[in-house]
Amino acid sequence: MQKKNEGLYLANQKVVGLKPGESKATHQSQQAVLSHLMSFPALQTQKVYLMLVLEKFIYLSIHKMKYAIVLVLVVSCQPKVDTNQSINVQKEKYPKTTTTSIPPNWTMPIKGVAMVAPPNPFPEDPTEAMKDLGINWVSLQPFGFFRKGKPSIQYNMQGQWWGERQEGIEESVKLAQNNGIKVCLKPQLWTYDQWIGDFELKEEENWKAWEKNYTNFILFFAKQAQQLDIELFCIGTELKQTVLQRSVFWQELIPQIRKVYKGKLTYAANWDNYQNISFWKDLDYIGIDAYFPLVDSQTPSVKDLSKAWLPIVDSVEIVQKQVNKPVLFMEFGYMSIDACAYRSWELENQKSQIAKNEQAQANALEALLRVWGAKNWWHGGFQWKWYPNRLGNEGEGDFAKDYTPQGKLASELLKTFYK
Numbered sequence: 001m002q003k004k005n006e007g008l009y010l011a012n013q014k015v016v017g018l019k020p021g022e023s024k025a026t027h028q029s030q031q032a033v034l035s036h037l038m039s040f041p042a043l044q045t046q047k048v049y050l051m052l053v054l055e056k057f058i059y060l061s062i063h064k065m066k067y068a069i070v071l072v073l074v075v076s077c078q079p080k081v082d083t084n085q086s087i088n089v090q091k092e093k094y095p096k097t098t099t100t101s102i103p104p105n106w107t108m109p110i111k112g113v114a115m116v117a118p119p120n121p122f123p124e125d126p127t128e129a130m131k132d133l134g135i136n137w138v139s140l141q142p143f144g145f146f147r148k149g150k151p152s153i154q155y156n157m158q159g160q161w162w163g164e165r166q167e168g169i170e171e172s173v174k175l176a177q178n179n180g181i182k183v184c185l186k187p188q189l190w191t192y193d194q195w196i197g198d199f200e201l202k203e204e205e206n207w208k209a210w211e212k213n214y215t216n217f218i219l220f221f222a223k224q225a226q227q228l229d230i231e232l233f234c235i236g237t238e239l240k241q242t243v244l245q246r247s248v249f250w251q252e253l254i255p256q257i258r259k260v261y262k263g264k265l266t267y268a269a270n271w272d273n274y275q276n277i278s279f280w281k282d283l284d285y286i287g288i289d290a291y292f293p294l295v296d297s298q299t300p301s302v303k304d305l306s307k308a309w310l311p312i313v314d315s316v317e318i319v320q321k322q323v324n325k326p327v328l329f330m331e332f333g334y335m336s337i338d339a340c341a342y343r344s345w346e347l348e349n350q351k352s353q354i355a356k357n358e359q360a361q362a363n364a365l366e367a368l369l370r371v372w373g374a375k376n377w378w379h380g381g382f383q384w385k386w387y388p389n390r391l392g393n394e395g396e397g398d399f400a401k402d403y404t405p406q407g408k409l410a411s412e413l414l415k416t417f418y419k
Contacts, residue, residue, distance in 0.1 A: 102417055106373040110380035111418045112137030112184070114331060116387050117163025121171065126388030127179040133411060134418025138176050139184040139234075139330070139382045140169055144217050148194040151201060151210035153217045155187075163388075166224065172388075173228045184382065186234035186268065186330065187221045197240035197270055211249050215256065222261040233261050234330060237268040238289060247278045254282045268330035274316070280323040285379065288316070289331040290368075296342045299360045305341055305367030313371060320377050329381025332368060333403040336361040336410070351401045362409040369417050383414075 113130060115138050130138065142164045144155035162168040173183050189196045201207045218235060225233045235257055236243075236250075243250055250267075257265065266287035269277050274288045294300070294308040320327055334340040337347065337354040341364040347354060365383075372378045384403050405411045 103370055103374060106370075106417075107376060108369070108373050108378075108380040108417070110137045110182075110328060110382075111135055111414075112139060112380065112382035113386035114139045114141060114186075114382045114384045115163075115172065116385050117141065117143075117161050117168060117172075118388050119161040119163070121162055121168070122175070123389055125175050125179070126386075127175050127181050129406075130181060130386070131179055133405075133415045135181065135414075136418075137182045137184060137232075137380075137382065138172075138386070139186045140172055141186050141188050142169060142221060143188055143190050146189050146191050146196070146199065148191060148199070149201065151206045151213055153189065153210075153213040155217055156220065169224065170228060173230060177229070182231045183228075184232035184234060184330075185221055185225045185230050186237060187218060188237045189217075189239070195238070197238045197273070199239070200241040200245060207246060211246065215253060218253070219256065219260060222257045225263065226261045230263060232264045232266065232285075233257070234287060235265055235267050235283075237330070238270045238273075240270055240273045243267075243269075243273070243277055243279075250279050251282065254279060266328060266330065275319055280319070280325055284325065285328045286316075286320060286323065286325050287328050287330040290329040290381070291331070291344055293343045294341045294364070294367075296339060298338045299357060300341055300363060302363050302367045302370070305364055306371050309367060309371040313375065317375070317377070326377050326379045327375075328379050329372075331384040332381050333384040333405075334361045334364040335401055335403050336408055337401045340364060341367075351398070354401070356401050358409040361405070362413050365405070365410050366413055369413075373417075 111134060113135055144153045146153050156166055163172060176183050201210060222233055235254065264284040266283050266285035267277065268287040268289050270289050271292045274286065280286050292312050295304050316327060335344060335347065335351060336356060336358045337351050338357045338360060340360050383405065387404055387406060405414055
């Protein structure tokens with residue numbers, strides 16, 4: 001499923017990433033603004049870093065100059081909502097239809113969240129709020145940027161957000177480990193106009209160049225994971241076409257990673273691709289980004305959602321028994337909007353027009369936890385996603401409908417299961 005990296009990097013006037021899913025008109029408007037700005041001679045001769053925080057603002061910092069240009073495009077502004085008040089309102093609007101009690105023999109060793117990298121250093125320790133919900137693992141996603149049809153990969157750049165750079169990762173790991181929270185490092189690739197799962201190249205020469213670049217990219221972070229005593233490392237995320245077309249590359253890459261990193265390894269397959277991975281036996285976990293479409297309904301019940309999971313559980317168990325490895329959901333989660341438990345990737349770019357629905361989110365999470373927690377070969381996973389100190393998000397309007405459980409009915413549900 002296509003991911004959103006909240007930042008955009010522009011160096012030497014070559015765009016490496018932009019916001020996905022925007023309308024054509026919006027994209028053209030943004031490009032017109034950028035083209036106008038880049039017409040200034042001062043900007044043409046300087047190194048420019050541009051960070052686009054989705055619909056909220058465009059920020060430009062021009063280094064080695066005596067001035068800075070800040071362009072703010074205000075689309076909407078909403079007052080910060082009191083978390084407790086929000087939860088109470090949602091309880092009245094969507095009365096609970098099930099009793100949240102933990103089933104007997106329920107198990108979930110890895111109760112994790114995927115923490116969004118913030119643009120700047122943490123104002124306070126974000127892992128304290130995680131501990132309050134019983135979260136015991138966190139995944140960090142440093143992004144590398146690619147271009148459609150090009151073999152190049154750029155990463156750990158000064159123009160990236162602090163949380164994605166080496167120093168931000170180090171601080172995030174330190175805070176988590178000090179609070180007894182284990183860490184998964186999950187480097188990912190992103191671009192504005194293509195899901196990484198569709199990435200492919202036509203020429204063998206370009207494939208070889210990409211393989212070399214990806215090897216450098218993943219080994220850079222594997223070495224950092226070893227230095228920081230990170231417990232789990234993800235060797236790739238949703239690289240659907242590359243694992244199908246270049247399986248030998250992946251089988252040769254894994255031993256190289258094991259030479260520099262001594263912890264556990266996994267790979268995050270998209271929900272529709274986990275059956276086609278040839279190298280599960282070489283890893284420690286079967287990793288799945290579990291955005292399976294379940295029930296096409298505004299607020300499906302826990303019962304209906306649980307029923308929809310059963311054939312999926314059977315299919316995953318077949319693969320699990322074949323390779324005899326435990327299963328992790330490297331990503332799972334639901335937006336707090338109507339019909340969030342169906343084809344969520346199609347809703348992401350429409351969520352501003354879709355009604356907020358925290359009960360739908362809570363029901364979907366409850367069904368997932370109940371069904372999968374009954375399987376001792378399922379070791380848990382990482383909820384997509386968690387905003388540290390509520391930073392790094394696109395603003396309160398999107399936050400209220402986003403995947404995060406923070407300040408929502410889902411947080412109470414997770415606390416019941418996790419604590």
